[in-house]
Amino acid sequence: MNSRTDVLVIGGGATGAGIARDLALREVDVTLVERDGLAAGASGRSHGLLHSGARYAEADEAGARECLRENRILRAIGGECVRHTRGLFVQLAGDDPDYFEEKRDACADIGIPTEVVDANEIRAELPALNHDVERAMWVPDGVVVPSRLVAANAADARDHGAKILTHAPVTSMTLEEGEDGPGTREISQVSIGGELERTIEPEIVINAAGAYAEGIGELAGVSIPMRPTRGVMVSVEYDAFEPVLNRCRDPDDGDIIVPHDEEVVLGTTSVPVNDPDEYEQPAWEVERTITECSKLVPDVSERAITRTWWGVRPLYEPDEAARGGRGISRGFVRLDHADDGVENFLSIVGGKLTTYRQMAEATADLVCEKLEVDAECLTADVSLPNAEDPVKLDAYVREFDAGGPSDADILGRR
Template structure:
């Protein structure tokens, strides 16, 4: 029967990042995940490494955080990232005032941009739609999430953490205002007793896990479809320069592009409708930017569920506004040794992990500073070893199935 100092529940990018951060500070930590690593939101995204430009006019501080973490992840993650650049393209039907506002907001945030006319944009992307009036270059990139999550887990393990996959949390007990036991099923089949602290990093499942401890997390999970089609040779990420909507992003891989996405509220992140209309609309809208994808052969289709925090979504008006994160301390609800980290995005996973680890260390009296922004991930320059880590943790997700050696 293990008695971990800190138990982290959830093996996506944020959970693995928290385990890495805590382990590097010398904290005894166990990470548990109900399936393989990156099996949830992290491994079912479109894989965009945000420059911050998408959010610049809506939320300057969050856009700045994206830019800073974009640079950090590139520095520490090596072959977990592809440096593609990005283009925000304005079609003839799009409002030029929105383009101008985004460009000005990017300048205020410090996001490097360069505006080119339609002809120059089509030189860079020959199949770009004929009615592209102008485009704005931004430092977007592509994340290979299976590698990123696995590398974080390996670094955590190298610093003493225990990583337990296929170990779903079945139940918890609370005694005297503290989580006393956590029962694991699956391959683990164990009970963890009296952890000093428990971190709920389960994304869209955060409400379900918090409820086991008698805590309340208001979530508004939304589903989005991604469609991968055969299309070799695209270099930059393509973003439609308009108010965020369905089918406004094309993410390049080696011989494919990922088209995304939709946003539809779901009640259950495990059991939800997957509508054919979402696929058709996503392909149609992305083809407005890059016409050949309309008839390209489809390789795979998948849905992901965003871990959105209900109060923030209600306050911001829903889709299209920023995707910041929230760290919820359940001591306010009488559970002294538990917090939940919700919201956010893949690009800012490390910052989310740092904020959470800071809170945990404050509670434990640990004064060691965070080092995850400065230390490169294990095997960052060795794709074959990174893919070996993915296999070890059963971590392959659909986002990067064409990039990771199975």
């Protein structure tokens, strides 16, 4: 079976679904393919932190501003795809007080709202905190429910004419001589496996495959060097814990606690992997994460573990090398492979769950420029469909097989 589309999006995480939604709202003919269910990669295997920008404020002002803007947009359009908690950066005894001051000053310069509280005040409000807390700083962090977020984006794309094909792995690409003549190429056909077994003839192909972007690039004869790293998340029973907790120090293992309804998610580690499908999942990462997070909230080490999972970050090698690796903002990079001789191939790599919508907008802008489509992005102003109805959102999750470990405890409870 053959079909045509103006734009083929490869990858059904938040960014891919966001691109499909953005283009569909601009009335562009778009098809999304995902080898598994939606949100099967990094989006559905994250800790689900909705960044305020504070984590990156002193290291990457531009990235922090992106997070702050997208945080506010997602709170406005996301409904029950977002949980409106607060966030707290905690300085413990022995943590560098200058780091705390630097972060507070950087947040003030960027416009990230903060409120500093002393040890007595924060212990009274959050008695579970380690008694070694010296001071803390409130920031507008929140929590994303990624399965709902991705599925709602896909549903809105579908409702505006997009085709969303799950369990549809890309198996090969056919390239022909490009319109610019010898030395240039373009993707004329993309073969899809699985039960669908079809060939798609696209005008433009977008690689939004996350940690798998390098492999998709190879099918088009393009080098996309990735530096994927794994990170563990550990969810433990813990009822009625509100704020996101961040250890106020240089980012390291076990420095984030993300609240859910009746659990908290402890994270995370950062270990390079060669293959995003095949990697170790050692016990030491779980143990280290629990040990480090218990320095923020001592009794998390005594709580029952409900589930443990690893996610693989889709980090772009040249960007990571330039930025210095862990601890620096996870910026995104938009690649136009016309520069590599493939005229109708784009990739979007790197980034964070919080900035998925901006990544989609940047990609859709370039697509519309290439297709000569005069249409503005609407996704910052139009709410996700049925955003305030968790029952309908969870129905979207089932429809697109988008359930993942990040929010398995939340889905279906509201």
